[in-house]
Amino acid sequence: MSKRSYLIISVIVVLSTVLSACATPAPAGGAGGTVTVVSDLPMTGSSLGQTQTIVNAITQAFESKGNKVCDGKWTITYKPYDDASAARGAWDPEVVTKNAKEYASNTNIVLVIGTFNSGAAKLMIPILNAENLAMVSPANTYPGLTKPGKGEKGEPEVYYPNKVRNYSRVVPADDLQGAVGAKWAKELGAKSVYVLDDQELYGKGLADVFNKAAVANGLTVIAQEGIDGKAADYKALATKINDKKPDLIYFGGITQNNAGQLFKDIRNVGFKGMLMGPDGIYEEAFVKAAGDASENVYLTFGGLPVDKLTGKAAEWRDAYKAKFKSDPEVYAIYGYVSAQVTMDAFERVCKSGKALTDRAAVREAVFATKDLDSVLGKFSLDANGDTTDTTMSGVQIRKGKFEFVTLLK
Amino acid sequence: MQLVRRFLPLVIGIYLLLFFGPLAGFDFFRIVGEIYNKPSLLLQQLINGLANGSIVAIVALGYTLVYGIIELVNFAHGDVFMLGAFMALTVIGATGVTETSTASEKLTAALLAGAAAIIFCGVINVIIERFAYRRLRNAPRLAPLISAIGVSFIVQNIGLFWGGLRSFFPIMGVNSAAPKAFPDLIGRVDVFKDWFGLDLPITLSTKELMVIVVAAALMVGLRLLVQYTKIGKAMRATAENRDAAKIMGIDIDRVISFTFLLGGALAGAAGLMFGLYNNTVVFTMGFTGGLRAFTSAVLGGIGNITGAMFGGILIGLLAAFSDQYFSSRWTNAWVFAILVTVMVFRPTGLMGENVGQKA
Numbered sequence: 191m192s193k194r195s196y197l198i199i200s201v202i203v204v205l206s207t208v209l210s211a212c213a214t215p216a217p218a219g220g221a222g223g224t225v226t227v228v229s230d231l232p233m234t235g236s237s238l239g240q241t242q243t244i245v246n247a248i249t250q251a252f253e254s255k256g257n258k259v260c261d262g263k264w265t266i267t268y269k270p271y272d273d274a275s276a277a278r279g280a281w282d283p284e285v286v287t288k289n290a291k292e293y294a295s296n297t298n299i300v301l302v303i304g305t306f307n308s309g310a311a312k313l314m315i316p317i318l319n320a321e322n323l324a325m326v327s328p329a330n331t332y333p334g335l336t337k338p339g340k341g342e343k344g345e346p347e348v349y350y351p352n353k354v355r356n357y358s359r360v361v362p363a364d365d366l367q368g369a370v371g372a373k374w375a376k377e378l379g380a381k382s383v384y385v386l387d388d389q390e391l392y393g394k395g396l397a398d399v400f401n402k403a404a405v406a407n408g409l410t411v412i413a414q415e416g417i418d419g420k421a422a423d424y425k426a427l428a429t430k431i432n433d434k435k436p437d438l439i440y441f442g443g444i445t446q447n448n449a450g451q452l453f454k455d456i457r458n459v460g461f462k463g464m465l466m467g468p469d470g471i472y473e474e475a476f477v478k479a480a481g482d483a484s485e486n487v488y489l490t491f492g493g494l495p496v497d498k499l500t501g502k503a504a505e506w507r508d509a510y511k512a513k514f515k516s517d518p519e520v521y522a523i524y525g526y527v528s529a530q531v532t533m534d535a536f537e538r539v540c541k542s543g544k545a546l547t548d549r550a551a552v553r554e555a556v557f558a559t560k561d562l563d564s565v566l567g568k569f570s571l572d573a574n575g576d577t578t579d580t581t582m583s584g585v586q587i588r589k590g591k592f593e594f595v596t597l598l599k
Numbered sequence: 600m601q602l603v604r605r606f607l608p609l610v611i612g613i614y615l616l617l618f619f620g621p622l623a624g625f626d627f628f629r630i631v632g633e634i635y636n637k638p639s640l641l642l643q644q645l646i647n648g649l650a651n652g653s654i655v656a657i658v659a660l661g662y663t664l665v666y667g668i669i670e671l672v673n674f675a676h677g678d679v680f681m682l683g684a685f686m687a688l689t690v691i692g693a694t695g696v697t698e699t700s701t702a703s704e705k706l707t708a709a710l711l712a713g714a715a716a717i718i719f720c721g722v723i724n725v726i727i728e729r730f731a732y733r734r735l736r737n738a739p740r741l742a743p744l745i746s747a748i749g750v751s752f753i754v755q756n757i758g759l760f761w762g763g764l765r766s767f768f769p770i771m772g773v774n775s776a777a778p779k780a781f782p783d784l785i786g787r788v789d790v791f792k793d794w795f796g797l798d799l800p801i802t803l804s805t806k807e808l809m810v811i812v813v814a815a816a817l818m819v820g821l822r823l824l825v826q827y828t829k830i831g832k833a834m835r836a837t838a839e840n841r842d843a844a845k846i847m848g849i850d851i852d853r854v855i856s857f858t859f860l861l862g863g864a865l866a867g868a869a870g871l872m873f874g875l876y877n878n879t880v881v882f883t884m885g886f887t888g889g890l891r892a893f894t895s896a897v898l899g900g901i902g903n904i905t906g907a908m909f910g911g912i913l914i915g916l917l918a919a920f921s922d923q924y925f926s927s928r929w930t931n932a933w934v935f936a937i938l939v940t941v942m943v944f945r946p947t948g949l950m951g952e953n954v955g956q957k958a
Contacts, residue, residue: 234759236777276759277752279776279883389928416928420887422654423877425647426922433640450778451879458787460802479778479879 222263225546226296227252227532229525230289230304230314231329232274232281236446236475241306243510243518244328244525245270248303250513251529259533260540266533273310280446286310290317300552301326301535303528306521307444308332308392315349315357322352324553326531327359328524331367331469331492332395336574340365341395346574356553358575360527360566362492362582364392367468368399370582370598371440371490375466376407378488380438384431385414386452388443396468397442404440412436419447428455437463444470450479457483464488472520477590489585490598491520493566498583498594499523506565527564531571534562608943623932624925633924639800644919650807652915653814654876657869658892659899659907660821661862667838667902668858669736674747675727677889678754679863683720683870684880685761687712688781692770698783705784709875716867724863725856727754733852751886758882778881781874785809810876817868818908821861825904830857838902898938900948909950 229248231241249268257266271289275282286305293299294317301324305311308330315335318325334341335349335357349357375383383404387397397414404411412434417424431439439456443449449471456465467476469491477484496518499507506526510518535555536546544551559571569579582598616625634641658680665673696708731750735743763775772779788805791797825831836844837854845851873888874880895914899906914934921930941949 234776236774238776239774276756276776277883277886279759279881415926418927418931420883421918421930422873422884422888422891423651424922424927425651426644426919427927429640429643429647430923433637445777448778448879450780451877454878475774475777478772478774478780481780481878 224265224267226267226269226299227301228293228299229270230273230302231306233272234274234276235279239475240473240519240521243522246514247518247522247525248529250510251526255533259536264546273305281307281310283313286313290314293323294318294321300546300549301532303328305330308335309390311335312391316351319350319352319356322549322553323356324556325357326528326556328528329361329521330359331361331364332392333363333365336576337363355575358556358571360524360531360577362580363576364396364399366580366582367490367492368396369403371466372400372403372407374584374598375438376409378464380409380464382410382412382436384412384436384439386441387416388419388447389416392470393443400440400442417452424452424455425459428459432459432461439465441467445473445476445479449476453480453483477587484587487587490582492582494581494583495585495592495594496520502565527566530564531559531562534559612940623929630924643801644923645916646803646807648916648919649912650810652912653810654869654873655892655895655915656908656911657814657817657865658888659895659911660904661866662893662896663901663904663907664858664862668834668855671732671743675750675754676866677892678751678885679720679724680866680870680888681758681882681885682723682754683716683867684874685758686716686719687871687874688770688779688880689768690715691782692768709784713871716871717864720867721860721863724859728856728859755882755885762882776882778879781878781880783878785875806876810872813872822904834858894938898941898948900950903950906948906950
């Protein structure tokens with residue numbers, strides 16, 4: 191091919207891209223049109239195992255209604271965004287901020303399902319808050335994002351410069367998870383605990399709650415320490431902890447901050463006690479990374495394990511398996527519920543006679559979610575944007591499988 | 600006046616240490632008390648630190664070798680180390696050897712993996728030099744540096760891609776970016792107890808012994824090679840004065856290629872050792888591991904082979920000591936605070952740079 195034909199082809203390619211971008215019709219008033227819903231989840235890195243199933247579930251939820259709401263007047267275009275980078279192999283603050291700015295400026299985007307990591311939410315909420323853009327998180331559990339007095343000083347107000355809440359979540363927050371974890375540790379017979387965290391918002395927040403709750407439950411907390419999630423190994427720290435002989439070690443953090451290596455090293459130095467972690471390590475990737483060291487690890491999380499789901503949730507699971515030919519991970523169902531919250535809010539916006547492109551109306555509708563009949567049962571969102579659902583379960587890893595142990599209260 | 604000026608940083612440093620140290624876990628009397636009460640714990644941490652430091656040191660050798668010859672901080676080196684670990688994992692996966700195989704099978708698999716990783720990384724490093732650095736050799740210093748950072752990202756993404764090839768290599772697991780379990784071929788046998796029948800309060804496992812012995816052997820070998828062979832002599836001559844070496848009939852390109860081959864081979868060996876020792880490999884390990892190793896090379900005096908080894912072990916020991924007696928939250932801060940302190944007083948590093956003047 192000559193140089194000229196290259197030139198012509200590239201011009202055609204560029205032009206067609208530009209034209210197709212313009213071709214989307216601009217929706218007018220309440221007459222209908224197209225709106226975009228995006229999800230913001232880390233999809234480069236080991237979280238992908240989890241997040242891909244969330245994206246699948248969201249797709250499944252929208253498709254179950256033919257991607258239409260309001261009697262077919264409005265079409266929902268769903269677009270999954272990735273907030274991770276290859277360099278970090280996990281969520282990346284730079285990408286989160288870049289994504290947030292894009293959502294804020296693209297007026298066709300009326301709702302964001304995300305984020306996955308609480309640290310990412312911290313960055314994204316204020317940017318979207320300024321633009322009245324509603325968020326529904328399927329996974330953030332850091333209490334300070336919504337609950338006054340449960341996080342740092344000034345939280346959660348600092349995230350809402352507009353003074354109006356735009357962020358909600360469909361999972362129970364960690365003020366519940368950390369507390370039930372400590373209580374469970376006591377029931378399991380632990381007297382002394384050693385608390386570790388990965389120094390991130392989610393992990394440290396959770397470990398702090400666990401620490402406080404452990405003391406309140408009469409357990410001895412030997413110390414709380416942070417680990418460097420990028421270190422090659424933790425043998426020195428494990429040696430130190432093993433010397434103190436705690437009955438149980440609690441790790442607040444995520445798989446992507448080297449939880450596998452940490453647990454391996456703790457077992458390698460000969461620690462024989464119990465190990466406990468939160469939902470951040472409740473995934474296949476953790477079992478793969480920790481290998482034998484994941485054996486007998488106790489896990490807490492909001493909701494029920496996939497194979498323990500009943501009723502409508504079980505129907506959803508079977509439909510998911512049939513459609514995607516694989517098992518959903520634990521957060522997938524919250525992805526589905528997030529999409530249900532979205533569609534429910536959209537219906538009510540239409541009923542009020544407003545257009546779905548009205549971001550403020552959508553935001554209000556999300557916060558007015560009441561007794562939504564979701565696959566997880568009926569729940570509402572309170573004024574803080576928190577779910578009224580408080581189901582928590584305790585799980586243990588046995589022979590590499592997650593085995594349901596008990597409901598936690 | 601001169602004296603005051605000379606020691607002013609030291610005084611400021613001590614002042615900062617006394618005031619801010621306790622925040623980061625520095626409590627002199629508590630630490631002395633703990634060591635006095637349980638000296639065996641200190642010894643145990645020294646073993647931990649030594650083993651960790653040994654791996655860092657071998658990677659650091661690669662940085663220092665290349666810097667010594669062409670004054671380039673080869674940022675891609677850490678990522679080549681990661682590729683070495685991936686190659687070793689792939690080969691071990693292909694042999695089908697697992698934790699339950701016999702000792703001779705394990706040894707064969709480890710040696711095969713080692714040979715593959717060493718050859719592969721050596722060749723990769725030579726290719727990188729040929730394509731990304733050679734043409735920039737006489738360009739301003741920043742050009743090859745940026746090129747090195749670029750190569751680092753490329754190699755990292757190759758690792759990410761490689762980790763996703765689970766249909767070819769089932770050992771890579773479920774997810775391209777997830778940490779991968781490296782088979783534990785060495786096992787954890789307590790050398791003192793099971794080999795010598797000594798019941799000591801400290802343990803030295805076969806893993807730590809392997810890492811320390813192999814690292815020491817590699818360093819001695821490298822030292823001998825550089826000191827006593829013809830190519831070693833050529834390397835030193837090139838390092839000292841490239842133009843003069845050329846006039847004397849030394850094929851500069853060949854010498855530099857050989858240096859990269861050697862550095863890559865060391866990275867490959869370190870990759871295998873990392874896998875066998877920590878039993879987890881992940882595509883980002885090159886970046887973070889490389890940063891520590893580079894720091895060690897600078898601490899020891901970049902360009903100096905003994906210095907790199909020494910710096911690596913020192914950093915390993917320091918990190919272990921900090922984890923035990925300060926606070927693991929502050930370990931990185933302590934390591935880099937020491938680095939800054941050393942740099943302030945000895946800008947050429949602990950052992951100084953022995954590469955001679957540069958044109």
